[in-house]
Amino acid sequence: MASAAASASAAGARERSGGLTGPRLLLAGFVLALTNFMVVLDTTIANVSVPHISGGLGVSVTQGTWVVTSYAVAEAICVPLTGWLVKRFGTVRTFMFALAGFTMFSALCGLATSLGMIVAFRIGQGLCGGPLMPLTQTLLLRIFPKEQHAQAMGVWAMTTVTAPIIGPIAGGWISDNWSWPWIFFINLPIGIACLFGVFTLLRGAETKTETSRIDRVGLILMVTWIAALQVMLDLGRERDWFGSTFIVGCAIVAVVGFAAFIIWELTEEQPVVDLRVFRHRGFAVAVAALALAFGTFFASVVVIPQWLQGSLNYTATESGRVTAFTGILAVILSPIVAKFSTKVDSRALVCFGMAWLGVVSVTRALWWSSGADFWTLAIPQLMQGLGMPFFFIPLTTIALAAVRPEETASAAGVMSFLRTLAAAIGTSIAATKWEEHGRIERNEIVNTLNQPDQVVTTLQTAGLSAEQGRGMIERLVDQESIALATNHIFLVAAVIFFLSATLIWFAPRPKGAPPPGAAH
Structure with missing residues (x-):
């Protein structure tokens, strides 16, 4: 009886995996991990290229942030639909359609000649990219045997963590050395190769479909x-x-x-979004803290490259190097924090992570100025990476351990939906306040500027014309006003991080860990 049950279990596992074994199984896992890497990369690769895109399309930098927010909003809208799409069309078919759409809209983004066109195509890219991240998890867990699920999720997690590091560097280098459309065109060979791999290897792993209403x-x-x-x-x-x-x-x-x-x-x-999971206090508190902190974190990821390029005259490549330092400690510490989260109160880990992000924000506000050198800018980025695993990993445990087992999938979908939406809203608010505060600081500096004509005269004695002297003063005023506005944004961010660190203690201590691959 035992051997018959084992044989039946093995047969079921082979059926779920589509009969993949050995090198074909490893190749299929690589294709799924590469797809996830490409999708996550696109959430950050455009950030450092916003000034290039804005200049190329003839719009302001703040309008250029629509390239980031439109993608995030579309992705947030589509993520909750993933479950229905899988039931209606099958996991592999949904995955292939989304991957093909993502690749096609990537090409159209690169061909866009106006702000309206690129925003429309980024919306299409986000709608197609939304299901890809959770579906790569689903398919990895489906094709790999249960005893290899941990390793499969480890590879998936590494692509999720490393892509945001490589994104700013790649986006900056491509924008400086080629042109901004290539940050989208590079998805074409990767998308086509992954699409061919999925079609060749994973057709046998298709799930059953059912007619379900939406x-x-x-x-x-x-x-x-x-x-x-x-x-x-x-x-x-x-x-x-x-x-x-x-x-x-x-x-x-x-x-x-x-x-x-x-x-x-x-x-x-x-x-379409199961809001009933908010009746669990642990989930409601954890998601509220996540939305506040992640929206603030992502907003800084967008604002920093714009400040570096627009005010400090950094190239996109140089600003990419500065921002990429965030991921170094995050990659190193992620597996360590994952082990700690099973032995230490997850609330304490999250509190430390969020408070640490608050400390880093204060450090930026105190250290960063218009005269800051590369390492003054890069060290806080490196420090930030220490807090990120303590923030993201245990927070998932708190949220998903608070709901019933049958609600885990719905809860994970709600988390992903609100996290992505918070990123878009946080970016829009931060860009608005950054610009407004820059104008306020500029007016205050101009009002307190003593005897500007005398300064111009002094500059004329140094060999500058009156027009050049006034231009120099204006550039300095603009540069300092933006630096002060940037410091103001980071001080506000610090307050939000500290509030989030306090808020997490209103959640009960989690009693168990969520199943592997529950979060996306």
């Missing part, structure tokens, strides 16, 4: 309020905020749509 009303409400909110945040600074009837209309649609979305999803039997 929560259309919930989906429409979700898209409506998120789109209205994002448009309000992105266009508000250009249209005098609530002095514009259009922005007021967007705000009303966002508020009413959000309220209707909450009510509908809480009463729907099969909601």
Whole structure:
């Protein structure tokens, strides 16, 4: 009986994996890991290239951040649909369609000639990229035998952690040495190769399909309020905020749509986003802390390269090197923190990680100035990497251990949805406040500037013309005002990180760990 059960179990495992063994199994795992690497890379590769994209399209740098936020919003919208798509079309078919779409929209992004075009294509890229990250996890767990799940998830985690390190460096080097469209064109050979690999190796691992209905009303409400909110945040600074009837209309649609979305999803039997998991205090607290901290963290990832290139005259390559230091300690410490999280109270680990990010933000505000050298800028980035694993890894444990086993998939989807949405909203708010505070600081500096004509006269005696002297003063005022605005952003970020570190203690101590591959 025991041998028969073992044989049946082995046969079931072979059926799930599509009969993959040996080198074919390893190659399939590599293809899935490479796909995940490509998708995660695209979340950061464009950050350091925003000034190049803005210049190429003839728009402001703050408008250029739409390239980042549009992708994040579209990805956030599509992630909750992954489960329904898999049930309706099958895991492998959904994966192949999403991968093909991601590759196609990557090419279109590189061919874009206007801001509207690239934002539209980035939305398409985000909609297709949203399901890819969780589906790479799902397929890895499906094709590898159970005793190799830990190793498979370890490889997946390494691609997730290393891609954000390589992204800024690759994006900067490509933008400086080729041109910004190539940050999208490089996805073409990778996407085509991965698509061929999936078609060749994974067709036998397809899952059964079933005709299941989708929560259309919930989906429409979700898209409506998120789109209205994002448009309000992105266009508000250009249209005098609530002095514009259009922005007021967007705000009303966002508020009413959000309220209707909450009510509908809480009463729907099969909601597109299962908000009922928020009844668990541990999950609600952990996700609130995650949204606050991750939105703040991602906003800094976008603002720093813009400041370095726009104010300190760094090249995209140099700013990429500065920002990439964040990932070094994160890669080294991730497996160590994963082991610690099973022995130490996860709340203490998360509190340390978030508080450490707050300390780093204060350090930036104190150290960074318009005259900062490379290492003054890079060391806080390196320090930040120490706190990231303590923040991300145990927080997942707290959130998913708080829900029932049958709710784990829904809870993981909600976490991913809110994390990605927080990144887009945080980026928009930070870009707006950074620009506004820069104008305020500039006005204050100009008002306190004593005898500018005398300074111009002094510069003329040094060999400059009056026009050159005024230009030099103006550049210095602009540079210092942006530096002060950047410091202000980091001080606000520090406050949010410290609040998040305090908030996590309202969650109960987790009693167990979530199943492998539950989070995405």
